Amino acid sequence: MKEFKKESLLDMFLEQPEQFLSGEEISRRLSISRTAVWKQINKLRQAGYEFEALPRLGYRITDLPMPLEQEKLKTFLQGGMGRELHILSTTPSTQEDARRLAEEGAPEGTVVLAEEQTGGRGRMGKSFFSPYGKGVWMSIILRPSQPLHLVQQLTLLCGVAVQRGIRNMTGLAAGIKWPNDLLINDKKICGILLESKAEDDRVSYCIAGLGISANISKESYPEELQPIATSLKEESGRAVDRNDLILSVLHELEELYKIYNRDGFQPIASLWEASSITLNREVSVQSPAGVTTGKAVGLHPSGALLIEKSDGSHYPVFSGDIRISPVQKG
Amino acid sequence: MKEFKKESLLDMFLEQPEQFLSGEEISRRLSISRTAVWKQINKLRQAGYEFEALPRLGYRITDLPMPLEQEKLKTFLQGGMGRELHILSTTPSTQEDARRLAEEGAPEGTVVLAEEQTGGRGRMGKSFFSPYGKGVWMSIILRPSQPLHLVQQLTLLCGVAVQRGIRNMTGLAAGIKWPNDLLINDKKICGILLESKAEDDRVSYCIAGLGISANISKESYPEELQPIATSLKEESGRAVDRNDLILSVLHELEELYKIYNRDGFQPIASLWEASSITLNREVSVQSPAGVTTGKAVGLHPSGALLIEKSDGSHYPVFSGDIRISPVQKG
Numbered sequence: 001m002k003e004f005k006k007e008s009l010l011d012m013f014l015e016q017p018e019q020f021l022s023g024e025e026i027s028r029r030l031s032i033s034r035t036a037v038w039k040q041i042n043k044l045r046q047a048g049y050e051f052e053a054l055p056r057l058g059y060r061i062t063d064l065p066m067p068l069e070q071e072k073l074k075t076f077l078q079g080g081m082g083r084e085l086h087i088l089s090t091t092p093s094t095q096e097d098a099r100r101l102a103e104e105g106a107p108e109g110t111v112v113l114a115e116e117q118t119g120g121r122g123r124m125g126k127s128f129f130s131p132y133g134k135g136v137w138m139s140i141i142l143r144p145s146q147p148l149h150l151v152q153q154l155t156l157l158c159g160v161a162v163q164r165g166i167r168n169m170t171g172l173a174a175g176i177k178w179p180n181d182l183l184i185n186d187k188k189i190c191g192i193l194l195e196s197k198a199e200d201d202r203v204s205y206c207i208a209g210l211g212i213s214a215n216i217s218k219e220s221y222p223e224e225l226q227p228i229a230t231s232l233k234e235e236s237g238r239a240v241d242r243n244d245l246i247l248s249v250l251h252e253l254e255e256l257y258k259i260y261n262r263d264g265f266q267p268i269a270s271l272w273e274a275s276s277i278t279l280n281r282e283v284s285v286q287s288p289a290g291v292t293t294g295k296a297v298g299l300h301p302s303g304a305l306l307i308e309k310s311d312g313s314h315y316p317v318f319s320g321d322i323r324i325s326p327v328q329k330g
Numbered sequence: 331m332k333e334f335k336k337e338s339l340l341d342m343f344l345e346q347p348e349q350f351l352s353g354e355e356i357s358r359r360l361s362i363s364r365t366a367v368w369k370q371i372n373k374l375r376q377a378g379y380e381f382e383a384l385p386r387l388g389y390r391i392t393d394l395p396m397p398l399e400q401e402k403l404k405t406f407l408q409g410g411m412g413r414e415l416h417i418l419s420t421t422p423s424t425q426e427d428a429r430r431l432a433e434e435g436a437p438e439g440t441v442v443l444a445e446e447q448t449g450g451r452g453r454m455g456k457s458f459f460s461p462y463g464k465g466v467w468m469s470i471i472l473r474p475s476q477p478l479h480l481v482q483q484l485t486l487l488c489g490v491a492v493q494r495g496i497r498n499m500t501g502l503a504a505g506i507k508w509p510n511d512l513l514i515n516d517k518k519i520c521g522i523l524l525e526s527k528a529e530d531d532r533v534s535y536c537i538a539g540l541g542i543s544a545n546i547s548k549e550s551y552p553e554e555l556q557p558i559a560t561s562l563k564e565e566s567g568r569a570v571d572r573n574d575l576i577l578s579v580l581h582e583l584e585e586l587y588k589i590y591n592r593d594g595f596q597p598i599a600s601l602w603e604a605s606s607i608t609l610n611r612e613v614s615v616q617s618p619a620g621v622t623t624g625k626a627v628g629l630h631p632s633g634a635l636l637i638e639k640s641d642g643s644h645y646p647v648f649s650g651d652i653r654i655s656p657v658q659k660g
Contacts, residue, residue: 123529147648149479149632152531179530196528199453200509201482201649302479318477319531 009040010049013061022058048115048133050217063215065133068113069243076247077111080254081140084110090132092119095195095209098139102197102205108143109254113246120211122191124321128211129225136212136242140253143205145261148198151206152303152318153265155179155194158208160271161256162190165249166212170236175277178296178305178322183277187230189213210249214240269299282325283307285317292317339370340379343391352388378463380547393545395463398443399573406577407441410584411470414440420462422449425525425539428469432527432535438473439584443576450541452521454651458541459555466542466572470583473535475591478528481536482633482648483595485509485524488538490601491586492520495579496542500566505607508626508635508652513607517560519543540579544570599629612655613637615647622647 008030012021026037041051041059048065070087077085084106091097094112101110114137120128130137144154159180166182166189167173174182174189182190193209213231221229232240259267273279284293285307292315294307304316338360342351356367371381371389378395400417407415414436421427424442431440444467447460460467474484489510496512496519497503504512504519512520523539543561551559562570589597603609614623615637622645624637634646 124532148481148526149648151478151528155530194530196478196526198481198526198528200485200524202454318479 009037010044013051013059017061020052020054020057020060022056025058046132063239066215066239066241066243067133068115068246072243073113073246077250081109081250081257082111083107086110086112088112088114090114090116090118093117093121094137094139095121095193095207098141098207098209099195102141102207106141108141110141111250112139113137121193121209122211123193128191129216129222129229130211131216131220134216134220134231135214136210136246136249138210138212138246138249140208140210140250141205142208142257144203146203147201148196148203149201150265150302151194151196151203152179153260153268154206154208155192156272156299156303157256157260157268158192158194158210158253160268160275161253162192162210162212162249163275164256164271165245165252166190166232168252169245169248170232170240172232172235174275176272176275177324178276178278178317179303179319184230184235187228189230189232189235208253212245212249214242214245265301265303269301269303273299278305278322278324283322284325285322296322339367340374343381343389347391350382350384350387350390352386355388376462393569396545396569396571396573397463398445398576402573403443403576407580411439411580411587412441413437416440416442418442418444420444420446420448423447423451424467424469425451425523425537428471428537428539429525432471432537436471438471438535440471441580442469443467451523451539452541453523458521459546459552459559460541461546461550464546464550464561465544466540466576466579468540468542468576468579470538470540470580471535472538472587474533476533477531478526478533479531480595480632481524481526481528481533482509483590483598484536484538485522486602486629486633487586487590487598488522488524488540488583490598490605491583492522492540492542492579493605494586494601495575495582496520496562498582499575499578500562500570502562502565504605506602506605507654508606508608508647509633509649514560514565517558519560519562519565538583542575542579544572544575595631595633599631599633603629608635608652608654613652614655615652626652 009026012026023034023037027034049061050063052060052062068087074085091114094114094117097112116132117130117137120130120137122128156179159176163174163176163182172184174184177183180192181188190212195207197204213229215233216231218234256268278296281296283296284291292307294309296305297308298306300306300316304318307315307317309315353364353367357364379391380393382390382392398417404415421444424444424447427442446462447467450458450460450467452458486509489506493504493506493512502514504514507513510522511518520542525537527534543559545563546561548564586598608626611626613626614621622637624639626635627638628636630636630646634648637645637647639645
């Protein structure tokens with residue numbers, strides 16, 4: 001009964017996609033209360049539909065959900081990244097799912113995707129906003145042969161892969177903030193978390209976690225994120241097919257990873273530097289030893305960021321948050 | 331009934347610890363079959379008792395079990411390594427137990443001990459022989475502030491701690507084979523496995539797994555280990571109280587870890603070099619790039635082993651098995 005009403009509500013909107021329907025009219029035609037109308041609209045919103053709501057005019061449908069499509073993804077992912085593909089509707093964290101699969105012996109290239117994460121994790125224990133149907137919440141199992149002390153190189157490689165995947169698909173050129181945050185117009189479009197497990201200096205596996213804000217509307221963000229986060233839809237003005245975006249990112253990742261395994265880190269470092277917004281800027285870095293400031297001048301072969309201090313010496317930064325000073329007007 | 335008989339059997343041996351009891355006499359006094367006598371002796375052996383068995387003479391008790399003593403250990407471990415102590419009778423792997431505890435947020439210094447591991451793990455997926463009551467099967471949670479690319483330093487630190495702990499307790503001077511195998515008379519006395527979990531270059535936790543062969547008799551080893559493994563009891567001629575050994579190792583680990591956190595890796599490297607049997611020897615190393623041979627000349631500040639090749643160049647080895655060439659007679 002409830003399901004029937006929900007479909008009817010949706011049908012009413014889909015019959016006349018451009019037009020507003022007042023709450024009163026919906027209430028009358030479906031014989032349900034105004035509160036029930038409001039609840040059903042919210043349910044559709046959670047499933048990925050979007051509505052514009054205006055006083056007096058009522059509701060108008062503005063966006064349909066574009067679900068993750070297992071068949072399409074499987075057709076285009078053959079044998080490389082995505083060779084084993086797990087698509088979930090909702091999960092606490094794709095990182096945890098991938099970690100379990102890796103422990104059970106899942107091969108390199110195994111990918112876990114979810115429409116929604118209820119406990120998405122970012123770097124340093126921060127939570128990661130991962131609403132239903134609006135982004136790419138993806139974890140990829142890697143089993144690199146490179147030793148543990150070079151794993152920072154993979155962190156940078158992942159950033160480059162997503163930067164290029166987004167550009168190929170949308171034309172948007174995100175900048176990479178060291179090590180691998182992607183920003184457009186100074187706002188974050190993607191977070192990357194590389195988790196590793198090792199025995200001595202031997203890597204057992206890495207889980208690359210990618211969170212790309214595809215179709216999140218500005219007003220859907222929690223208030224504290226609104227000034228610092230954005231989405232591809234907000235920046236390009238149109239919704240992105242997440243399936244195409246996933247394919248674009250995974251193809252880039254596969255290609256870069258092949259280059260890395262064959263030719264080493266140098267070609268990856270060059271691509272990273274070309275998209276970096278950190279290089280040639282004054283930065284400050286918080287580390288256990290205190291705050292270091294200086295000019296970011298390049299990458300160390302290990303993947304560390306080299307900072308030139310005021311005395312001309314170079315200081316390698318391996319981890320931590322860096323702060324980029326505002327550009328000086330000349 | 332069975333339990334009563336077992337205790338009677340033990341009582342018979344303990345009344346006259348120096349004397350042999352024939353199977354026939356035991357069988358008669360306990361009114362059980364000769365097969366049952368043999369089975370009960372084996373049960374006692376599994377619980378840590380040892381018997382000498384000689385044709386005609388019968389059995390003589392030679393060693394009593396010395397169990398892990400929670401109270402004693404807790405009294406001497408206050409606030410540092412061992413601040414949280416879990417003692418298990420049997421477990422598949424103390425590494426797995428410690429990993430679960432670390433994921434649940436257990437503090438640095440948490441220690442898991444077991445009388446027996448049924449699925450003990452060594453390096454590179456090898457199994458690790460961990461019989462009941464005969465060794466120190468121990469995993470320690472560390473949460474270092476040093477970045478991931480320096481974690482090899484901790485691998486070496488653990489080797490030094492066990493080497494010194496054994497020496498202080500038994501007088502036996504084991505040699506350290508890079509990175510952290512401990513050998514006495516060219517036979518392995520201890521294996522160490524350092525497992526790490528990291529986010530980017532930040533270490534979430536390390537689990538140091540130590541397996542020290544304390545009181546394993548030569549003949550108890552599986553055949554394939556007999557030529558390459560030994561125990562403290564075999565080398566010193568007397569059984570070791572594992573509780574004292576655990577305290578000795580944990581106190582060394584605590585002290586060295588404090589020095590490391592305060593003064594960095596250099597003092598640890600010096601101690602390692604002083605106990606190394608790898609330095610100044612011709613070694614060959616198998617890596618993905620092929621086999622490298624040369625003379626081991628020292629430690630790189632990162633913890634890598636520096637090998638001097640025949641052309642005089644230095645090559646850092648971060649992981650892998652090294653093979654030490656036999657000493658040339660001069």
